[in-house]
Amino acid sequence: MRSVIRITDLDLAEIDELIAVANDIIESPAKYAHACDGKKLATLFFEPSTRTRLSFEAAMYELGGHVLSVPDGGASSAAKGESVADTAKTVSCYADIIAMRHPKEGAPYVASVNATVPVINAGDGGHNHPTQTLTDLLTIQREKGRLDKLTVGVCGDLKFGRTVHSLIEAMSRYEGVSFQLISPEELKLPSYVKKDILQAKGVPYEQTTDLEAALPKLDILYMTRVQRERFFNEEDYLRLKDSYILTPERLQKAREDMIILHPLPRVNEISVAVDADPRACYFKQVLNGKYIRMALILKLLKEAGTI
Ligand code: NCD
Secondary structure: OOOEOOHHHOOHHHHHHHHHHHHHHHHOHHHHOOOOOOOEEEEEEOOOOOHHHHHHHHHHHHOOOEEEEEOOHHHOHHHHOOOHHHHHHHHHOOOOEEEEEEOOOOHHHHHHHHOOOOEEEEEEOOOEOHHHHHHHHHHHHHHHOOOOOOEEEEEOOOOOOHHHHHHHHHHOOOOOOEEEEEOOHHHOOOHHHHHHHHHHHOOOEEEEOOHHHHHHHOOEEEEOOOOHHHOOOHHHHHHHOOOOOEOHHHHOOOOOOOEEEOOOOOOOOEOHHHHHOOOEOHHHHHHHHHHHHHHHHHHHHHHOOOO
16 A cells, blocks of 8 residues: 655656646646545644645645544543554545554654554654655746755754655755755754755755845745754753844845745744835745645545446
8 A cells, every 4th residue: 555654655757647637637626526436545643733734624625525534632542552454454444545643753654654644744753754845846847947956045953854854855855955954953954854855865065053144045034933842852942942033134135036934833933024025925935835735635545446
C-alpha cells in the first residue's frame, strides 16, 4: 500500500504531476467535484492544527468525499493506551485513506505499515511534514515559475522545524539550489539533515545568525516559528522566541522579486505590516495547500484502486 511519510516517497516526476493536477484543479474545480464520491478520509490528529487538518478535510469534501475526524487525539483510545499500530488497523476498517499528525517521530510510519489503506504523514514531531512541502513547492512553482536555480533562505527554528527539514530534503533534489541557513546558534539545523541531505548531495549552503546580511542574496525567504512545544524549558523558549522579526524596514534589503513564505501559524516573526507587501505569499500558500492535498488524495486513492 502506497503511503507518503516523507517527501522522498515521491519522485520528481510525481511531484511535477501533483503540481500539474493541483494547477488543473485551480483552473477547473468542477471537473474534480465527484472524483472521490462516497470515499472517506480519516484525519487523526494527536497535536494541534488548523491549516493542515482543515485543508485535508476541505480537500476531501471538494473531491466529493466524506471525512471522519479525531481532531484531538487526547480524546481517542490512544488516551487509554492503544498503540499507533492498533489505531491504524482499526481506522482502516472505516476509512479509505488516513492523514495522521503525531508528536512522536515515526508514528505515521508505524501507522502506514499496519494500515490497509494509504497513510499520509501530516507532521511527526520535529521530523517531517511532506504535505506542507508539497504546498511550498506548488507555491514556489506558481510564484517563481521554477523549482531549480534558487537561493533559499530558511530562517528561525531550524532545529525543531519539521517543515524546514522536509523542504530542504525536497529542494536539494533540484539543480542549482543553494541554502542560507539562518538561525540562532541553539536552533541550528540538525547535523543529520546537514550530513545526510546537504553534504551527501553536495548542495551549497551557508550557516549564519544574520538575517539582514543574508536577505539580499535570496530568491525565497522561508520564515518559521520557534517551536515552543518542543523545548525542554520555558526560559530557553522565551530567550529565543523573538530572535528574528521580519519588518517592512528590514525588507528594504531584499530583492524586489523575492517571495516570503511561512508555513504558519505566525507568532511574532513576521510583522503584520509585511502582509501588504506584494512579496508576502504565506496566505496564498494556505490556499495552495488545499489544492495540492486534493491532488495527493486523488493519486493515492487511484493507486490503491479505490477510485
Ligand atoms: C507547521 C507544523 O505543524 O509543523 N504548521 C503547519 O502545518 N502549517 C509549522 C508550525 O507549527 O510552526
